[in-house]
Amino acid sequence: MSQQPSAFPSSRGEEPTLSSDSDAGLPHPARPSHLALPAQTTASPAGPTAVPKPLGPAGAPQQPGLTLFNSATDEDALAALLACCGSVRWAERVxxxxxxxxxxxxxxxxxxxxxxxxxxxxxxxxxxxxxxxxHPDAPQGTHVARALDAAHAAYESRFGHSFVLHLDAYAPEEWVDEILTGIRLRLNHEPDQERVVSAEQLRLLARARLRQTVAGPRAATTAPWPGARTAR
Incomplete structure (x- = not known):
């Protein structure tokens, strides 16, 4: 997949997931009835492109980022979607x-x-x-990095993939505690159970990244999370 620059701001951030402590470790309830948008970027959209403002169903102006996404080439649309979720099949379907x-x-x-x-x-x-x-805005120290490294190493050793957690609902200073708590609880899962939880957290992450992707130029001012993924 080529890595041409895109006119879209990217929205890929750090990996979070667990809506609350009470949900940690529980499988998701029954299912209801990556434009070359690389990970998150602080760069402005390429070039002063004139963006039309089509109206949505209720007559509300469509977001510029959505207009760009709709009119992008297949290659650029897939690149933008893969910056939100690394499954090629997911990106192709969307x-x-x-x-x-x-x-x-x-x-x-x-x-x-x-x-x-x-x-x-x-x-x-x-x-x-x-x-x-x-979170990049939260106080950090060597002890924090060591605690996270040890926790992530234990998780990856057990399950064979990175720990993902959606943290948008938490204040920046709460992220580390939520990550460490989430890892501790989810280490008790059997592998099949953890895949169910990880799949739901991945869905929440992809949704949040995609929402930011189509939010328009303002999203480009958001600083990337430390775990932000780079473009393919």
């Missing part, structure tokens, strides 16, 4: 349903593709993830 009338429809398609990941697709996506790390 890209195939363009154009999307609104962001909600795009996220629903991403969720549907995430629920349908085959075991090989999930393994591919997890292999492309970086372990969750501290």
């Amino acid at each position: 890209a195939a349903h363009r154009p999307y009338p609104d962001v909600g429809s795009l996220l629903a398609a991403a969720d549907e593709a995430g629920y349908d990941l085959a075991p090989a697709d999930l393994s591919e996506a997890l292999a492309d993830e970086y372990p969750a790390g501290p």
Whole structure:
């Protein structure tokens, strides 16, 4: 896949996942009835492109990032989606349903593709993830890095892939505690149970990254997380 620069800001961030401590370690309930957007970037979109403003179903202006995503080449759309989730099949399914009338429809398609990941697709996506790390705005120290390194090493030794955790619901200073707590709890899982939990956390991560991807130029000002993935 070529690595041409894209007009889209990227939205790939650190790896998080577990909505709350009470959910940690529980399988997700029953399923309901990566434009060359590399990982997160602080660069501005390439060039002063004139972006049309089509209207959504309710007459609301469509987000510029969604307009770019809808009109991108297949290659660029796949690159942007792979920056959100490393499964090629997931990216191909989401890209195939363009154009999307609104962001909600795009996220629903991403969720549907995430629920349908085959075991090989999930393994591919997890292999492309970086372990969750501290928020860049939170105080850090050598002891924090050592604790995280040891916890991630234990997790990867048991399950063979990076620990992923969606942390958007937590304040920056809470991330390290949530990561360490999540790893401690999930180390008790059997491998099959942990794959179920990891798949749900991966879906939440892909959804959050995709939402940021199509949020428009403002998303480009967001600093990347330490675990931000680079473009393929």
